[in-house]
Amino acid sequence: xxxxxxxxxxxxxxxxxxxxxxAMTLPRHLGPLLSYWxxxxxxxxxxxxxxxxxxxxxxxxxxxxxxxxxxAFALVRRDGFRALFREQAAFDAEVAxxxxxxxxxxxxxxxxxxxxxxxxxxxLRDAGLGGLHWLESWTVSDPGALVEAYAGLxxxxxxTIVRADAASLSERNGTWSIAGPDGSIDAEAAVVALGPWSPxxxxxxxxxFPMVRKRGYHRHYAGGGGLDLPLRDVAxxxxxxxxxxxxxxxxxxxxxxPDDKPEPVQLARAEQAAREIIDLGCPVEAEPWFGTRPxxxxxxxxxxAAPRGAVDAFRARPPGFYAGAGDxxxxxxxxxxxxxxxxxxxxxxxSFRGLSGSGVGRRHLCEDTKTLVRx
Numbered sequence: 001x002x003x004x005x006x007x008x009x010x011x012x013x014x015x016x017x018x019x020x021x022x023a024m025t026l027p028r029h030l031g032p033l034l035s036y037w038x039x040x041x042x043x044x045x046x047x048x049x050x051x052x053x054x055x056x057x058x059x060x061x062x063x064x065x066x067x068x069x070x071x072a073f074a075l076v077r078r079d080g081f082r083a084l085f086r087e088q089a090a091f092d093a094e095v096a097x098x099x100x101x102x103x104x105x106x107x108x109x110x111x112x113x114x115x116x117x118x119x120x121x122x123x124l125r126d127a128g129l130g131g132l133h134w135l136e137s138w139t140v141s142d143p144g145a146l147v148e149a150y151a152g153l154x155x156x157x158x159x160t161i162v163r164a165d166a167a168s169l170s171e172r173n174g175t176w177s178i179a180g181p182d183g184s185i186d187a188e189a190a191v192v193a194l195g196p197w198s199p200x201x202x203x204x205x206x207x208x209f210p211m212v213r214k215r216g217y218h219r220h221y222a223g224g225g226g227l228d229l230p231l232r233d234v235a236x237x238x239x240x241x242x243x244x245x246x247x248x249x250x251x252x253x254x255x256x257x258p259d260d261k262p263e264p265v266q267l268a269r270a271e272q273a274a275r276e277i278i279d280l281g282c283p284v285e286a287e288p289w290f291g292t293r294p295x296x297x298x299x300x301x302x303x304x305a306a307p308r309g310a311v312d313a314f315r316a317r318p319p320g321f322y323a324g325a326g327d328x329x330x331x332x333x334x335x336x337x338x339x340x341x342x343x344x345x346x347x348x349x350x351s352f353r354g355l356s357g358s359g360v361g362r363r364h365l366c367e368d369t370k371t372l373v374r375x
Contacts, residue, residue: 001033001040017237017269021255029255032210035297053105060138070149075142080135081230081241084117084277086128090234094132108135123225126277128235139230142244166194166201196258196292212295214253215260217267219288222246224281236273237266245284249274258292 002008010016021029039048067076085091101107112120114127121127140146155161168179169190176190192198199209220243230241237252251266267288274280 001036003037003040017266017273018252019255020253020266022260022263025255025257025260028257029212032212032297033255035210036212036295039297063138066150066153067146070146070153072146072149075140075146075149077139077141077229078136079139079229080133080137081139081232081239082112082117082120082134083132083232083234084124084128085130085132086233086235088129091129091132094234098132098134109133110135121227121229121231123227123279124277125279128277131231139241141242145244167204169201169205171205196294198294210297212297213255213257214293214295215256215258215290216251216253216293217262217264217288217290218248218250219267219271220245220248220284221280221282222284224279227278233270233273233277236270238270238273240274240278247278247280249280253293256292262288262290264288264290 002011007016011019011021014020039045063076067073083094085094095111098107098109102109110133112131112133114130117127117131118124120133151161162180162185164178164180164185166178168177169192170177171190175186175188177184177186178190179185192202194201196211196213199211202209222245224247227240227242227247230239232239239250241248241250249267249270251264251270254263254266256263271280
């Protein structure tokens with residue numbers, strides 16, 4: 001989270017498209033935001049980043065195994081993504097930050113002149129002041145299809161998919177239960193993996209978690225130009241990526257709540273900015289998609305200050321779709337993947353025994369019970 005006052009003032013006065021807020025929701029966001037700000041201090045952030053880097057470092061080989069087993073190679077590219085800059089100060093700051101990551105974690109990148117960026121992306125009308133190419137990131141052309149491929153792999157491994165109500169979760173005498181369609185489903189432990197709805201469920205059990213709930217919007221466009229790799233327009237506060245359905249614009253964060261009515265102001269601004277640099281074509285969907293991203297002041301997965309026998313799997317922050325796989329190798333933990341259209345999907349740990357709950361459009365599973373519970 002930003003800590004410098006000029007950037008915070010830009011957010012507060014609505015002069016950036018990275019973050020938007022609704023004044024009526026701020027009182028409910030204030031506690032988690034203050035905690036988020038506190039843990040974003042350099043020394044605290046460095047400690048969190050060091051632990052998180054270990055998870056990310058394991059994510060690629062874990063995903064590689066699952067992609068191979070699921071036969072989903074066509075959905076994944078490993079050529080990185082680019083950022084386009086329109087302001088020199090922002091460009092210089094990002095290059096300096098990239099150099100810090102290179103020294104600390106070995107992250108690979110290259111700096112591109114406007115001519116080099118235009119050569120790499122001929123579809124661009126305007127390459128700005130140049131760009132930054134992060135060389136090792138993986139990208140997925142259809143996250144929903146990859147999630148379905150993982151779910152299909154689970155079923156081929158002998159698992160079953162059960163639709164149930166996560167809100168019925170209860171504990172009695174050391175046994176966790178959830179109401180399934182054919183009766184109670186019982187297990188030694190419960191995995192709370194409801195994304196932004198997790199704190200609501202845990203609150204009924206007497207536990208509270210500070211969570212920043214970030215809404216995001218996206219929309220596909222077809223019939224215009226094309227891109228080779230995803231492109232982040234830093235000044236515009238959005239990412240535009242080549243997907244199966246066309247070019248997709250994904251916005252920054254809106255501080256709203258899951259049940260609030262959509263206000264795609266950021267998407268409208270992003271579309272206007274994107275049309276300055278590329279031929280977008282026409283929207284594919286009649287209405288833009290939107291969803292809520294869970295973001296915790298401290299990221300991580302595993303046993304927490306939750307009821308006895310409960311494990312949380314909702315603290316992976318927005319990169320859960322990718323980084324969740326890095327936690328897969330940890331005994332006694334359940335991981336999550338984030339699908340930008342359908343939510344996170346969990347895959348089996350190697351030694352966890354328990355019951356997995358899910359929210360609307362979310363799937364999680366555990367290995368020993370070989371049961372995936374979906375609501």
